[in-house]
Amino acid sequence: MHQKFLELINVGKSFTRGSTTTEVLKGVNLEIAKSQFVSVIGHSGCGKSTLLTMIAGLELPTAGSVCFKEREIEKPGQERAVVFQNHSLLPWRTVKENVLLAVNAVFTKDSKAQRLARAEKWLEKVGLKDHQNKFPHEISGGMKQRAGIARALAMEPEVLLLDEPFGALDALTRSTLQDEVLRLHIENHLTVFMVTHDIDEAVYCSDRIVMMNNGPRATIGKIVDVPFARPRERMAVVESEEFAHIRTDCLRFLFSRKHGGGDAPAPAAVPAA
Template sequence: MEKANADKYVQLEHVNMSFHTKKGTFNALKGINLNIKEGEFISIIGHSGCGKSTVLNLIAGLLQPSEGLIFCAGREIAGPGPERAVVFQNHSLLPWLTCFENVYLAVERVFETETKAQLEARTHAAIELVGLSHSSDKRPNEISGGMKQRVGIARALAMEPKVLLLDEPFGALDALTRANLQDELMKIMAKSGCTAVMVTHDVDEAVLLSDRVVMMTNGPSATIGEILEVNLPRPRARLALAEDKEYNHLRSEVLRFLYERHAKKSA
């Protein structure tokens, strides 16, 4: 098997996606071509209905493309796998289990041949990575929404995925909690070094977190309109970037794209 190219760690080649509905065939995506580097953080942004989450679900293997091919680390994606972990907007924690037990459950499924002590060590390490060691014995109803989402991220990272897929992970949180978790995610990604693909509606979030921002055209038959390189140095400090000319230029470029697409949609 050909060795994975670090510059083409995740590949989408000529991907089309259609859904069969009662009203006929709906063409969601058309001609998606994207190469994602190993260790890169990509954000996908666009108006509602542009197929952002569909792209994420295709990479996750939860959907199969109508046409085209998708690869991860040199292997064609044929379905879900532990090398690709998903963090949803809803944390999806089991309410009767503690934070530790929710993470342990995922670890146990992925690393079946390891001893209990090894599994517990992996679980503790993941919980520590997201800063929740003090709450590991609490159940979901005993912690805040932001902490629940961190448990969801810990559960995903505990699987040691090659690719972390985030579907609007902070969309349901208040502005302050969202900002704090964005800062935490930057630290977590720096430590883990894994590749990340995030769907978002938040322009500031996309520019702050990403190495590149993939901007989608409106659906149906949505495709990639532009890809914006974010060459801001890391680590990134939110308050310092607020006055940074390059940050504000990049933010304006994303807003311009979205505004122009909105104008075309309304015309």
């Protein structure tokens, strides 16, 4: 039988502080096939990052299970790499050293030269070849984010977990990095799980968009398929009727959840990508 790749089965998550327990997520069911690009949208605090950290294995569900290749995820693993919004590079290490640290942790049997070659290959892929010997404070926000992506991909993960990876970047840098991630997604058959607040980003990048209801006890409200063929050509995609249609669908969902129920009318004037 065909092996399931990534699965969330009736997942719930509660946090307890003192005598108060908050049930953040409840009954979340989702199956992600290999090489699929899935984005998650939903209002702040609904539990998107919590979902991602459980796939990363940094948190465990308090109900149900999160499975990778039909085995329950119990801890972080090199096959599931995470990129957070705030890059989290070590400030006292150069860009190359930051990537090397990840490579060293994974490719323990490689020689020193082979590991160095791996780090350099990924830095080149994200366009940081000329900046690899700089320290994080010496490069721009976009470059730091690229370094974070290079570090994640240098581990040659099967799943890339992105938590608002481009949120802090200007529009041009953001679209450049989106295209880079999309290219790497195709080249490396990566499965991507991305949390974002940017609807256009979700529609442009994804095969499926998961819309979360508000918490507490948040569940999946709706899932839409995004049919554009890959590789995607940005202007052709964003100018298409289908793009506008899916985008409106997402906005309508978010607005309806904001007002607490029913399908709200589509918001009239929200600027396009």
